Amino acid sequence: MTNKDLDSLNTLPVPPPRDTAKSAALSAALAAFENVQSAPQASVGNVRPISQSQPGTRRSIMTLARQHYALAASLAALVVAAPVAFQISQSERNAPLEIVRAPEPADHGLAKKEVPKLQSEADEKRKIASEMIATDSERQSAAEVVIAGQPASAPSIEPLPTAPSPPIGPSRDQVVDLVGRSQIGVTDRPGKLEQRPSDGLGAVQQRPIGVLPYDQESNRIAQSSEGGSEDARALAPRAATNLAAPGESRPNLHLEGGEDRDRFTAADQNPIKQTAADPVSTFSVDVDTASYAFVRRALNAGRLPPQAAVRTEEMINYFRYDYPAPESATEPFKPTVTVVPSPWNATNKLVHIGIKGYDLKSTERPRANLVFLIDTSGSMAPQDRLPLVKNGLRMLVDELKPDDTVALVTYASGSGIALEPTKISEKSKILAALERLGAGGSTAGASGIEDAYRLAEANFDKSAVNRIILATDGDFNVGITEDGDLKSLIERKRAAGIFLSILGVGAGNYNDRLMQTLAQSGNGVAAYADTLNEARKILVEEASSTLFPIAKDVKIQVEWNPARVSEYRLLGYETRALKREDFNNDKVDAGDIGSGHTVTAIYEITPVGAEKKGVDDLRYAAPAKPAAPVVAASASNELGFLKIRAKLPNAEISTPLSLAITDALSKPALSDAAPDVRFATAVAGFAELLRGSPHLSGFTYDDVLALAGPARGDDPFGERSEFLNLVRLAKSVPR
Amino acid sequence: MSEPAEAHNRTDEDLAQRAGAGDRRAFATLLDRHYDRIYRLAWRWCGARDRAEDIAQEVCVKLAQSIATFRGDATFRTWLYRLAYTTAIDHIRANQRLVTLQPSDMLSLVDGAGCVMQDDTIEGQELWRAVRALPPQQRDAVLLVYAEDLSHAEAATILGCTEKTVSWHLHEARKRLKTFLEQVA
Numbered sequence: 001m002t003n004k005d006l007d008s009l010n011t012l013p014v015p016p017p018r019d020t021a022k023s024a025a026l027s028a029a030l031a032a033f034e035n036v037q038s039a040p041q042a043s044v045g046n047v048r049p050i051s052q053s054q055p056g057t058r059r060s061i062m063t064l065a066r067q068h069y070a071l072a073a074s075l076a077a078l079v080v081a082a083p084v085a086f087q088i089s090q091s092e093r094n095a096p097l098e099i100v101r102a103p104e105p106a107d108h109g110l111a112k113k114e115v116p117k118l119q120s121e122a123d124e125k126r127k128i129a130s131e132m133i134a135t136d137s138e139r140q141s142a143a144e145v146v147i148a149g150q151p152a153s154a155p156s157i158e159p160l161p162t163a164p165s166p167p168i169g170p171s172r173d174q175v176v177d178l179v180g181r182s183q184i185g186v187t188d189r190p191g192k193l194e195q196r197p198s199d200g201l202g203a204v205q206q207r208p209i210g211v212l213p214y215d216q217e218s219n220r221i222a223q224s225s226e227g228g229s230e231d232a233r234a235l236a237p238r239a240a241t242n243l244a245a246p247g248e249s250r251p252n253l254h255l256e257g258g259e260d261r262d263r264f265t266a267a268d269q270n271p272i273k274q275t276a277a278d279p280v281s282t283f284s285v286d287v288d289t290a291s292y293a294f295v296r297r298a299l300n301a302g303r304l305p306p307q308a309a310v311r312t313e314e315m316i317n318y319f320r321y322d323y324p325a326p327e328s329a330t331e332p333f334k335p336t337v338t339v340v341p342s343p344w345n346a347t348n349k350l351v352h353i354g355i356k357g358y359d360l361k362s363t364e365r366p367r368a369n370l371v372f373l374i375d376t377s378g379s380m381a382p383q384d385r386l387p388l389v390k391n392g393l394r395m396l397v398d399e400l401k402p403d404d405t406v407a408l409v410t411y412a413s414g415s416g417i418a419l420e421p422t423k424i425s426e427k428s429k430i431l432a433a434l435e436r437l438g439a440g441g442s443t444a445g446a447s448g449i450e451d452a453y454r455l456a457e458a459n460f461d462k463s464a465v466n467r468i469i470l471a472t473d474g475d476f477n478v479g480i481t482e483d484g485d486l487k488s489l490i491e492r493k494r495a496a497g498i499f500l501s502i503l504g505v506g507a508g509n510y511n512d513r514l515m516q517t518l519a520q521s522g523n524g525v526a527a528y529a530d531t532l533n534e535a536r537k538i539l540v541e542e543a544s545s546t547l548f549p550i551a552k553d554v555k556i557q558v559e560w561n562p563a564r565v566s567e568y569r570l571l572g573y574e575t576r577a578l579k580r581e582d583f584n585n586d587k588v589d590a591g592d593i594g595s596g597h598t599v600t601a602i603y604e605i606t607p608v609g610a611e612k613k614g615v616d617d618l619r620y621a622a623p624a625k626p627a628a629p630v631v632a633a634s635a636s637n638e639l640g641f642l643k644i645r646a647k648l649p650n651a652e653i654s655t656p657l658s659l660a661i662t663d664a665l666s667k668p669a670l671s672d673a674a675p676d677v678r679f680a681t682a683v684a685g686f687a688e689l690l691r692g693s694p695h696l697s698g699f700t701y702d703d704v705l706a707l708a709g710p711a712r713g714d715d716p717f718g719e720r721s722e723f724l725n726l727v728r729l730a731k732s733v734p735r
Numbered sequence: 736m737s738e739p740a741e742a743h744n745r746t747d748e749d750l751a752q753r754a755g756a757g758d759r760r761a762f763a764t765l766l767d768r769h770y771d772r773i774y775r776l777a778w779r780w781c782g783a784r785d786r787a788e789d790i791a792q793e794v795c796v797k798l799a800q801s802i803a804t805f806r807g808d809a810t811f812r813t814w815l816y817r818l819a820y821t822t823a824i825d826h827i828r829a830n831q832r833l834v835t836l837q838p839s840d841m842l843s844l845v846d847g848a849g850c851v852m853q854d855d856t857i858e859g860q861e862l863w864r865a866v867r868a869l870p871p872q873q874r875d876a877v878l879l880v881y882a883e884d885l886s887h888a889e890a891a892t893i894l895g896c897t898e899k900t901v902s903w904h905l906h907e908a909r910k911r912l913k914t915f916l917e918q919v920a
Contacts, residue, residue, distance in 0.1 A: 378870065
């Protein structure tokens with residue numbers, strides 16, 4: 001292949017665009033331009049809430065669909081896609097308006113460009129807006145029907161998208177008006193949520209929603225809007241002003257690409273819950289720390305991280321806390337609860353739950369059967385990727401015991417076994433194999449994974465820790481790329497006793513969502529390394545905890561006492577929420593705790609009697625009646641009851657552990673609490689700030705600094721000082 | 736701007752600044768001047784006219800919305816390329832039919848990956864297919880440097896990597912294309 005051959009790419013003919021397409025594109029752009037100009041950016045307000053699931057709307061969509069088969073398909077896609085898009089857009093506050101594309105009508109021809117195919121999940125918003133603005137003839141256009149999904153007004157459903165659309169060239173004014181309205185949908189990350197009947201994207205996208213905790217739905221609705229009084233022209237600039245400009249990277253959630261193609265699963269913040277209505281909160285532990293490293297990377301690059309990248313629990317759990325440790329391995333972990341006044345809400349309290357896993361002495365450590373599965377595709381070449389992984393692994397090898405085995409599998413254009421399982425006693429052989437690794441080729445994650453599992457199985461030792469550590473910068477470009485397939489493979493292997501952890505490196509293409517899913521399926525940790533120091537932390541200092549689980553499927557459940565606590569909110573753990581009944585169901589998977597790990601969860605509670613409430617009491621509901629409470633008498637000094645369930649590493653049956661959260665655990669002032677508690681609180685506050693939490697009244701980065709500064713403690717590795725620097729960086733990012 | 740003709744003599748950068756400040760005619764001139772280029776880029780990435788038109792329209796709308804953020808740090812052309820490129824990539828990724836595939840079956844990628852409806856009658860189709868079947872970063876480097884005739888530096892800016900990396904992707908791509916086209920032949 002010569003340059004000359006490739007130069008022909010420049011001269012090879014490109015089929016010209018149709019004139020109609022061009023003029024439609026220009027009109028749409030000009031209309032968008034005018035919209036941007038005519039609406040001052042200051043008017044960008046919150047989108048008012050509307051329900052995306054008003055039954056009335058659904059019904060009428062179905063009515064429409066029945067009448068018009070051609071329309072049915074696109075509406076079906078819309079109905080499926082709308083909640084998905086809605087959820088994403090709400091958490092991506094920067095770009096609240098997403099588009100969903102209907103299945104393309106068979107006719108790609110005339111007038112296809114008139115925006116009609118572009119539909120927004122905010123269809124109802126637009127519907128109402130268009131009701132108000134669109135008064136006349138262009139209501140007849142196909143765009144109207146699809147975009148609006150308008151229930152009541154039968155006249156507006158003609159003609160169909162598949163019916164011959166009005167040939168191009170409505171008068172200019174018409175185009176402008178039409179497009180002006182629709183422009184909202186034409187924008188931001190077009191095609192992202194594209195729905196074609198034949199592809200599975202929708203389903204994949206939707207999966208995260210399944211795990212959304214509690215009544216996210218109502219939360220979402222509360223945040224979004226009634227829409228009735230919203231004017232389309234006021235809505236339009238929102239999309240516009242929030243568009244990430246090329247070249248200047250704005251913090252923005254990118255689910256499917258964009259400037260940084262890092263992908264995150266968006267999760268709304270946990271809402272405030274009323275104890276009377278919903279006293280029980282259940283979630284799985286999470287010892288991942290990937291979010292913190294990502295946040296650090298963004299801040300060090302001078303920008304705020306995308307809000308969806310900030311997971312409060314991962315930020316908190318990044319740090320080591322010196323909670324009291326359990327006595328023996330038979331008692332795998334020990335909870336410590338502290339109740340302190342909330343630093344961001346005078347009437348509220350924070351309930352800080354710290355759990356410390358038993359620290360295995362190295363002699364008690366089971367033998368390790370490790371397979372390093374290393375992405376050696378071309379994208380791994382930069383210094384912060386493969387070289388980082390190699391250095392980190394080299395250090396890890398130094399930490400392992402002579403009896404442990406390590407194998408190396410690489411995956412790039414093809415996968416290869418760089419090193420058969422080798423005992424650490426032959427360290428030089430392992431180091432030499434590591435040294436030989438080089439980056440090149442594309443990424444075939446799946447066959448690499450298969451090879452890695454094969455090696456782990458060949459060397460399987462029931463009494464050992466059998467784990468694959470996948471080091472990658474992100475995508476699996478070739479191979480089993482359906483997340484679901486990969487996930488089920490990993491889950492099958494997990495059942496067979498081989499676990500998977502993930503070491504993510506690099507930015508720009510890091511597929512956080514996939515990595516999270518895979519690591520969770522594999523009973524492993526997803527960690528993200530951006531510096532050598534970080535690689536060391538993950539691979540060496542935490543090697544024991546990452547590699548040697550001391551308890552698995554650890555679930556936490558707190559039942560709040562309605563007599564004492566009127567409202568509560570769990571900070572973070574949105575992606576880890578469980579159903580109340582899952583707590584006792586040993587079939588339901590949850591996170592692991594490794595040797596010496598600490599896990600921290602913080603609740604914000606509103607004591608009964610506090611004036612300021614997040615949720616008003618119901619007017620017509622009977623006052624909460626303590627219906628034959630299990631513990632009535634003593635309950636008066638209990639705020640709530642903490643229960644933890646976990647399995648020992650080789651057990652299939654979980655054992656419970658419980659602790660009453662009593663007034664005795666309460667500190668009169670935050671400053672009376674242990675430094676670890678104060679520091680964790682500061683980290684939580686910082687995470688909530690980065691996520692744009694609405695629950696922090698007047699709490700600022702300065703408050704984080706004031707809280708964290710004196711709580712630094714020993715800080716032998718400088719991590720807490722680094723945290724303070726990140727807070728200062730966040731403070732200095734212009735917004 | 737009072738004289739319509741005047742707009743046509745201005746540089747892209749000048750027009751972009753004016754458009755950013757709200758000058759509609761400047762914006763219209765820019766659009767008209769660059770639509771074909773945008774469309775062409777889109778087609779080269781996806782290989783289907785319908786989709787290329789879709790992408791081009793999206794780029795135009797995005798351009799309208801973000802023109803005010805053009806600061807003149809890069810040339811307008813590079814800036815526009817970056818916008819068009821990210822839009823096209825978003826599109827392609829969103830449309831990617833992910834398939835279960837062994838790396839040895841690279842050939843089946845040609846038909847499956849990236850684009851579903853290619854314009855089959857186009858001259859040089861074999862080469863286009865081969866290029867589009869490259870790993871994304873190599874494909875992007877080849878398309879920007881060879882098809883769009885950009886310098887390595889410009890391509891690097893658009894791709895957000897170093898010139899060296901661009902050269903390296905090109906090198907890898909040439910190797911790969913060579914093997915690939917030999918197989919086909």
